[in-house]
Amino acid sequence: MKKIIHLITAFAFLGMLISxxxxxxxxxxxxxxxGSNAAEKVYVAPGEYxxxxxxxxxxxxxxxxxxxxxxxxxxxxxxxFSQDAEKAWGYNEETKPMLNTxxxxxxxxxAHHPDISQTNGVVDGRWVFxxxxxxxxxxxxxxxxFETTEIIEIPNSAGNHSSSFVTENTEYVVAGTRFSVPIPxxxxxxxxxxxxxxxxxxxxSVDPEDxxxxxxxxxxxxxxxxxxxxxxxxxxxxxxxxxxYNTEEASTLMEVNAxxxxxxxxxxxxxKKAEEYIKAxxxxxxxxKYAHNVYNEKTHTATSTMKDEVxxxxxxxxxxxxxxxxxxxxxxxxxxxxxxxYIVGNGKLSANLTIHSFTKMLAAIEAKKFDGEAYGxxxxxxxxxxxxxxxxxxxxxxHTEFDGKGNAYTxxxxxxxxxxxxxxxxxxxxxxxxYYSVGHLMIPGGNSREPFGDYVLAMNKITKDxxxxxxxxxxxxxxxxxxxxxxxxxxxxxxxxxxxxYAAGIRADIVMKNSKKIYKLEENEHPFAVKTEADTKVVRDxxxxxxxxxxxxxxxxxxxxxxxxxGDKVYxxxxxxxxxxxxxxxxxxxxxNTSELLIMPGQTETFLWEPKQVGVWPFxxxxxxxxxxxxxxxxxxxxxxSSTLPLSWSLGED
Amino acid sequence: MKLSFKILAISTLALLMSCGEKDTKKEEKxxxxxxxxxxxxxxxxxxxxxxxxxLTNKGIGPITSVTLDAEINSAMALxxxxxxxxxxxxxxxxxxxxxxxxxxxxxxxxxxxWVMNMILNPEEMTQKDPLAKQLLIEFNGSPMAxxxxxxxxxxxxxxxxxxxx
Numbered sequence: 008m009k010k011i012i013h014l015i016t017a018f019a020f021l022g023m024l025i026s027x028x029x030x031x032x033x034x035x036x037x038x039x040x041x042g043s044n045a046a047e048k049v050y051v052a053p054g055e056y057x058x059x060x061x062x063x064x065x066x067x068x069x070x071x072x073x074x075x076x077x078x079x080x081x082x083x084x085x086x087x088f089s090q091d092a093e094k095a096w097g098y099n100e101e102t103k104p105m106l107n108t109x110x111x112x113x114x115x116x117x118a119h120h121p122d123i124s125q126t127n128g129v130v131d132g133r134w135v136f137x138x139x140x141x142x143x144x145x146x147x148x149x150x151x152x153f154e155t156t157e158i159i160e161i162p163n164s165a166g167n168h169s170s171s172f173v174t175e176n177t178e179y180v181v182a183g184t185r186f187s188v189p190i191p192x193x194x195x196x197x198x199x200x201x202x203x204x205x206x207x208x209x210x211x212s213v214d215p216e217d218x219x220x221x222x223x224x225x226x227x228x229x230x231x232x233x234x235x236x237x238x239x240x241x242x243x244x245x246x247x248x249x250x251x252y253n254t255e256e257a258s259t260l261m262e263v264n265a266x267x268x269x270x271x272x273x274x275x276x277x278x279k280k281a282e283e284y285i286k287a288x289x290x291x292x293x294x295x296k297y298a299h300n301v302y303n304e305k306t307h308t309a310t311s312t313m314k315d316e317v318x319x320x321x322x323x324x325x326x327x328x329x330x331x332x333x334x335x336x337x338x339x340x341x342x343x344x345x346x347x348x349y350i351v352g353n354g355k356l357s358a359n360l361t362i363h364s365f366t367k368m369l370a371a372i373e374a375k376k377f378d379g380e381a382y383g384x385x386x387x388x389x390x391x392x393x394x395x396x397x398x399x400x401x402x403x404x405x406h407t408e409f410d411g412k413g414n415a416y417t418x419x420x421x422x423x424x425x426x427x428x429x430x431x432x433x434x435x436x437x438x439x440x441x442y443y444s445v446g447h448l449m450i451p452g453g454n455s456r457e458p459f460g461d462y463v464l465a466m467n468k469i470t471k472d473x474x475x476x477x478x479x480x481x482x483x484x485x486x487x488x489x490x491x492x493x494x495x496x497x498x499x500x501x502x503x504x505x506x507x508x509y510a511a512g513i514r515a516d517i518v519m520k521n522s523k524k525i526y527k528l529e530e531n532e533h534p535f536a537v538k539t540e541a542d543t544k545v546v547r548d549x550x551x552x553x554x555x556x557x558x559x560x561x562x563x564x565x566x567x568x569x570x571x572x573x574g575d576k577v578y579x580x581x582x583x584x585x586x587x588x589x590x591x592x593x594x595x596x597x598x599x600n601t602s603e604l605l606i607m608p609g610q611t612e613t614f615l616w617e618p619k620q621v622g623v624w625p626f627x628x629x630x631x632x633x634x635x636x637x638x639x640x641x642x643x644x645x646x647x648x649s650s651t652l653p654l655s656w657s658l659g660e661d
Numbered sequence: 662m663k664l665s666f667k668i669l670a671i672s673t674l675a676l677l678m679s680c681g682e683k684d685t686k687k688e689e690k691x692x693x694x695x696x697x698x699x700x701x702x703x704x705x706x707x708x709x710x711x712x713x714x715x716l717t718n719k720g721i722g723p724i725t726s727v728t729l730d731a732e733i734n735s736a737m738a739l740x741x742x743x744x745x746x747x748x749x750x751x752x753x754x755x756x757x758x759x760x761x762x763x764x765x766x767x768x769x770x771x772x773x774x775w776v777m778n779m780i781l782n783p784e785e786m787t788q789k790d791p792l793a794k795q796l797l798i799e800f801n802g803s804p805m806a807x808x809x810x811x812x813x814x815x816x817x818x819x820x821x822x823x824x825x826x
Contacts, residue, residue, distance in 0.1 A: 525809065528747070540751050559751040560806055562760065584751050586809040634802030659759065 034058055034515055045498045048489060051078040056519075059451045059512050061464060062121045062135050062148075063485065066506025069116045071137055071148060076451070076462055076512065077487055079501030087146045087155045088116030088139045092602035096155075099604055100578070100613040101533075102302070104311035108142050108160050109296040117141045120171060120235075120509040124213070128175040128240050128456035132517040134218055136171040136180045143167030145182055145211060147218060149304075151523045156302040159220050162295035162317055163190045163207040169236040169341075172454065173213075175244050179278065180220065182209040183233035183249050187256075190227065191294065200258040202382075204230035207319075208249065210278060222297070224281060224290055224318040226328065228274065229382040230256050232265070235340050235406075240456055241347030243365045245279035248350050250334070250341035254381070265337070266356055270389065272331040272381075273341055273352050275368060280328050281320055289325060290318040305532040307611050323383035330372060331381060333389040334361050340406035340447070344415065344430055345456050349394055353404040353417060360404050360417060362433070364394035395433040400426050405446060406509075408453035410460030410490055418445040418465060425465055425488065427495060439495045441486060444468040450490070451512030459514055463488045463495070466507040473500060483507055524588040526609030533611035535580030540564040545656045552577045552654070558592040558606065559584040560633040562658065563626070566641030570654035573618055573647055579604075579626075582611040592639070593629030603629045618645040710795030711762045714770045720790050722778030723812065729773055733823050741814075741821030748808040749818070755825060760803050762796070765825045773819055780815040783807050 033056045051057055057075030065072055069089030073082045090097035090106070097106045097114055106114055116139030124134040135148040143161035148154065161167050161182050169183030187204040189195055195203065206228035212221045232253040239246035254271045257264030284290065295317040302309040322329040334352035338361070342351045350368075352361040371391040378388045401419030409415050414436070417426050423444050427437040448465045452458040465486045474482055482502035489496040528538055537543050537555045543564045546553045552575050557564045563581075571577060583592050585608040595603040599616040606612045618624065628639035646652050719725065745753075745764075752760035767776055771792075779786050779793060783805035786793040797804065810818075 539747055541746065557751060560804055562751075564751065584748075585806055586748065587807040590806070633804050 045489075045496065049077040049079065049487065049499045051075065051080070056515060058515055059459070059462070060515055060518055061449065061451070061510050061512045062123070062137075063464075063466070063503055063510040064118045064121055064137060064506075064508045065504045066119070066483075066508050067117050068505030069118050069139070070504065071118060071121055071135065072504050073153065074485075074501075074503075075515075076464065077498060079485070079487060079499050081504075083153055084504055085148055085153055085155060087137060087148065088113075088118055088144065088158075090114040090602075093605065095602050095604045095612060095614070098602040098614070100615065101308045101611075104309040105155065105158055105300045105302060107300055107311035108144070108298045109162070109313065110142060113142045115141075116144060118146075118505075118508075119168060121511045122172050122180075122454060123511045123513050124177040124218075125173055125175055125455055126177070128244070130452050130455050130511075130513045130517070131177075132513050132521070134177075134213075135511060136173060138167050138170035138182060140167050140185070143170075143182070143184070145171045145180055145220070147180075147213075147220060149218070150518050151521050152304070153522070154302070156304070157218070157220050158298075158300045159211060159222060160297035160299070161209050161222070162297040163188070163205075163225060163319075164209065166232075169208075169233040169249050172236050172238055172247075174238045174247070174278075175240050175456075177213045177215070179210045179212055179223070181236055181238070181247055182211065183236055184208070185232050185234060187230035187232065197258050200230060201256040202230070204256070204258075206231055206233050208233065208247075208274075208276060210281070219301070220299075222299075222314070222317055224285060224320055226276060226281065227319055227321045227323070228329070229254075229323075229384065231272070233274070234338065237341055237343045237350075237454060239343060239347050239365065240345070243343065243347040243350075245277065246365075247276045247278055248341050248343060249274045249276065250338040250352060252337035268336075270333040270335050271337055272386070273334045273338060273350060273363065274384075275330045275332060275350075276322075277328055280325075284320055284325050284328065285318065290320050292316045293319045303532075304526070305530055307526070307531065307533045307536075329384050330368070331384055331386045332363050332368065332392050333378070333386065334363070335359065340404070340417075342407040342409075344409050345411050345458060347456075349430060351407045351415065351417075353406055355403050355405055355420065357404070358399050358402055360397035360400055360407070360428075362394045362396065363392045367394065368392045395431075397426075397428050397433045397435065400428060400435050401438070406448055408448055408450040408463065409458055410450055410463075411452075411458040412460050414460075414490075416448060416450065416463050416490070416495075418448045420444055420446065420468075425463065425495065427490070437494050439488060439497060441465045441467055442473050442484075442500070443471060445486075446507075447509045449510040449512055451514065454511070459512075461489070461491050462498075462512075463490050464510060464512070466503070466510065468506065470502075474502065485510075525586055526607055528582075528584065528586060528609045531582070531609055531611060533580070533582070535578075535613065536582045536611040537580075538582065538584070540584075540658065543656070543658075545570075545654050547654055550575050554579045554581075554656075556581045556594075557584050558582070558594065558628070558639075560590065560592075561628070561635035561639040563594070563628075563639065563641045564658045565656035566658050567644075568642070568654075568656045569644040569646075570650075570652045571618060571643055571645050572650050573621060573645060575618060577616045577618065577643075578613055579616060580611060580613045581606055583608050585609070590632060591630050592632050594626060595629050596626040596643070597624045605630060618643070621645055621647055710792055710799050711758075712770070713792060713795075715775075715792060716770075716772055718790070718792060719772050719774035720776075720778035720782075720793070721785050722782030724774045724777040724781065724815075727773040727777065727816070727819070729768075729823070734820055735824075737817045737820040738824050739821075741817035741819065742824075744810065744814045745818050745821055748810060748814075752803075752806065761800055761805065764822050767822050768819075776819055776822065777812070777815045779805060780808075780810060780818060781812065 086096035166185030168185035253265035403421030
């Protein structure tokens with residue numbers, strides 16, 4: 008009897024386990040103060056889920072990686088700005104247009120600062136935005152599919168660095184130029200930089216329904232370098248803050264010449280005012296060439312549209328649009344606390360942190376207490392806007408995030424540490440070393456009104472002796488600290504892809520419930536999709552051949568094709584007929600000058616094959632799909648260019 | 662002698678019935694070179710899963726009871742044919758074995774519930790249902806794909822199957 012009861016209990020337990028397979032009950036719960044050692048705190052047992060998603064920029068890899076926290080496990084590398092042969096990103100015909108720019112096809116970029124969309128000042132988990140620094144672009148990643156679905160090029164910009172940060176309701180994704188350039192671009196001597204080169208700040212609107220991006224307007228600024236930015240929130244919603252350096256307007260030997268001034272500026276931009284000016288007709292359309300690339304989830308295909316003008320507002324001519332807050336010294340991070348009152352300038356060549364007060368700034372503007380102007384833009388008095396200074400906290404402050412409990416955490420690059428300090432009293436309360444040379448840091452939900460203050464992730468530039476050596480190039484890394492107690496505690500080191508410049512994090516349950524499992528075949532509007540094997544065919548149009556192919560466990564239809572000739576351009580349009588979760592198929596063709604395709608259930612993708620040699624050439628499935636995966640293969644017969652063999656195709660016929 | 666042979670044959674048969682295919686294979690190996698009638702007898706007893714008739718097993722899944730009207734609902738059958746063509750023909754062909762078995766006369770071999778559960782819940786069926794497990798082996802491990810059909814769509818396919826000769 009006892010045995011039976013045991014059995015029943017066991018079965019019921021099993022049933023429970025099965026029933027909670029895919030929901031948030033699997034999310035690891037914090038073990039609190041009793042979790043005595045670091046290993047226990049980051050251990051996520053097999054089959055359990057992490058508490059947080061971390062989206063970490065891939066830096067010079069051009070991509071965005073998705074990690075789980077606290078485990079530091081890598082789930083996915085989302086291709087964004089760089090071709091990715093694994094996923095055919097930028098290789099298949101459907102996604103090539105995503106990498107189009109006014110300079111043509113640019114298959115790489117330097118991905119820097121991801122930011123998660125917000126509603127009412129809190130992260131909503133709908134999209135992640137990230138900037139391409141080199142050929143200025145902003146990309147949008149859809150968090151239902153974890154795919155890049157839109158990339159917009161930024162004209163009049165160079166080194167698109169102070170990007171891509173969102174306003175409280177994702178009204179705008181904001182991008183600022185790091186390098187000033189002639190606007191519009193023209194042939195002129197570099198030495199005539201001063202006064203002639205300009206900066207631009209771009210405001211890209213985001214459609215609240217479908218997320219569609221549109222470059223609404225740009226603000227023409229003095230020829231400084233615009234380094235980083237953050238939105239106002241709460242009372243300061245409607246403002247955007249940009250750190251600047253090279254207010255010297257130097258164009259050569261920058262490491263000396265751009266570090267002369269004791270103070271550079273944080274530029275406070277009133278974007279609500281900008282909207283008023285636009286309504287009043289004060290903006291000017293100016294010619295500007297830039298690409299806008301959109302991926303359509305129904306056609307599974309991207310289109311690239313070239314735009315030819317942009318609405319420009321000149322900060323020098325429009326009073327009240329921009330004010331300059333003196334900030335020592337070449338500030339990097341420009342961070343706004345969860346209340347929206349404090350704007351932290353991380354003067355990277357300074358030992359101090361400078362904190363400006365939004366209330367004081369408004370009062371100074373009201374009282375017109377200006378210290379001068381730069382190209383017609385009022386400069387406020389340092390003392391009038393200063394809220395406080397964190398004195399001698401470390402060397403080389405870069406970036407500050409907040410825990411939502413009144414504490415701030417700043418990275419110091421030169422002294423290689425994270426320093427915890429208190430908002431309001433400006434006292435340092437804790438510090439922990441980083442290994443080594445920390446750049447940015449991230450608290451999940453950090454750039455919002457409500458950070459989730461459990462962990463801080465520090466991202467390091469140098470690892471030297473921290474991992475097994477891998478030749479001259481060694482990994483870069485992230486380090487996770489527990490910040491739930493009074494003292495920070497280093498929990499984990501883990502390697503990252505490319506250079507982890509910056510990251511954005513969010514509680515897993517907000518995102519995972521929206522994650523798509525398949526693409527519905529009925530909704531597939533790809534012009535070359537075939538939805539049943541009966542409709543598969545091969546069609547010749549001159550020397551262009553279209554193969555309308557399907558795939559399902561574990562065969563292609565058709566899998567024998569004859570009548571292809573040397574010199575043909577053969578497009579394989581392949582539809583995955585599966586409608587079950589986690590059953591992608593791949594396809595690759597011997598000698599094709601491109602990558603494989605990796606096709607999700609219900610999706611259609613296309614690759615081009617230009618056969619150069621007579622023979623019978625095989626293709627096969629590249630993603631292990633079933634016990635009969637090794638049988639998932641086919642042949643194409645290639646005849647000489649002069650052949651008159653008609654096209655034929657078949658599956659399972661003798 | 663004859664009697665003892667018979668006893669041996671019967672006990673072998675009993676063994677076969679109580680055990681799975683593995684033992685059958687063993688038996689076949691041993692019986693290589695023996696007389697023809699015995700071989701036929703063995704084959705008969707281990708009928709293929711696709712030919713096995715089981716009109717009581719309802720399978721495992723969301724469907725516990727289906728009532729079939731005497732008259733075939735032709736509108737529903739037509740809808741079923743449409744869904745079948747769109748979602749199933751990559752592996753199932755009418756009137757002939759393809760990747761999977763032909764659906765003709767399936768209701769002479771299976772309960773309606775079993776058929777619908779196989780459509781709607783193939784992973785669990787091929788793991789736990791004895792017949793579905795055997796089918797997976799018979800069809801060389803080619804899995805029955807879950808095509809994400811609704812119960813209504815599966816029911817219409819069932820009605821379509823009733824129209825097949």
